[in-house]
Amino acid sequence: MSRLVVVTGAASGIGAAVRRLLEERGDRVLGVDLEGTEVIADLATAAGRDAAVAAVLEQSGGAVDGVVTCAGLSGVAPALPHVNFFGTTELVAGLRGALSASRAPRVVVIGSISATQPVDQPLVDALLAADVAAVTAATAAALADRRPQQLYPSSKSALAQWARRTAVSAGWADAGIPVNVVAPGVVLTPMSEALFGDPRMKKVMDAAVPMPLHGYSAPEDVARVIGFLLSPETTHVTGQVLYVDGGAEATLRGSTHF
Numbered sequence: 658m659s660r661l662v663v664v665t666g667a668a669s670g671i672g673a674a675v676r677r678l679l680e681e682r683g684d685r686v687l688g689v690d691l692e693g694t695e696v697i698a699d700l701a702t703a704a705g706r707d708a709a710v711a712a713v714l715e716q717s718g719g720a721v722d723g724v725v726t727c728a729g730l731s732g733v734a735p736a737l738p739h740v741n742f743f744g745t746t747e748l749v750a751g752l753r754g755a756l757s758a759s760r761a762p763r764v765v766v767i768g769s770i771s772a773t774q775p776v777d778q779p780l781v782d783a784l785l786a787a788d789v790a791a792v793t794a795a796t797a798a799a800l801a802d803r804r805p806q807q808l809y810p811s812s813k814s815a816l817a818q819w820a821r822r823t824a825v826s827a828g829w830a831d832a833g834i835p836v837n838v839v840a841p842g843v844v845l846t847p848m849s850e851a852l853f854g855d856p857r858m859k860k861v862m863d864a865a866v867p868m869p870l871h872g873y874s875a876p877e878d879v880a881r882v883i884g885f886l887l888s889p890e891t892t893h894v895t896g897q898v899l900y901v902d903g904g905a906e907a908t909l910r911g912s913t914h915f
């Protein structure tokens with residue numbers, strides 16, 4: 658049976674690979690991105706996120722079977738926490754009603770192995786409190802204090818915590834809507850390309866994300882796991898962070914963390 662799946666960040670990298678996988682198996686995809694998708698929206702702003710939800714509801718007729726949030730930024734952009742966190746949380750919350758109209762709804766959020774790295778706690782707290790003003794202030798402080806490298810792990814840590822919290826909140830698991838996180842290691846996409854161009858950055862990245870199983874992944878490797886979590890057959894998995902990282906998380910955290 659064909660399913661309708663909303664994929665943010667569908668114009669590139671992992672999101673584009675998810676689109677290809679789903680379309681190959683006969684599903685319909687509503688992509689959301691800055692360009693080249695069915696829904697064009699800037700997920701960095703509240704107005705853009707509201708517009709994205711409205712356009713998805715209109716184009717879907719008010720029922721969607723899955724939401725996958727791949728849109729994201731890396732680096733040190735002030736918009737990073739807004740896209741990476743609110744671009745998922747507000748979109749998923751805004752589509753909860755449409756998901757509940759499906760017989761087998763599924764939500765898959767894209768986290769990162771980076772969530773296991775040191776974070777900026779005020780930023781994580783502000784994100785989880787959905788306090789946009791505090792997020793903007795914490796982001797500015799992180800950039801000014803020379804801790805810009807913590808923006809990305811902070812956004813992904815907050816996202817994983819939000820997903821685990823939401824998964825078992827009223828209106829989600831009890832309404833039959835699983836929410837899970839897929840957390841990749843290093844994936845060969847336009848996002849990681851910039852790092853590979855700089856031998857010093859590549860060395861830092863290889864030390865930070867050891868991937869003994871098969872090394873760096875292709876976007877298709879991550880898409881197949883997302884496809885598994887989206888499928889109606891995956892019935893009892895929720896609130897989980899599934900690392901698709903070639904063994905990085907197990908290497909870094911060891912055997913007592915599970």
Ligand code: NAD
Binds near residue numbers: 841
């Ligand atoms: P990518 O840059 O290829 O794709 C990201 C997409 O998000 C792009 O199409 C971009 O246009 C879109 N996007 C960015 N800002 C947006 C905005 N304001 N509004 C709407 N769309 C916006 O990157 P990717 O590697 O495919 O990343 C996908 C997800 O996977 C991201 O959340 C990223 O953090 C995560 N991730 C990537 C890696 C990696 O190594 N590539 C590792 C771990 C996690």
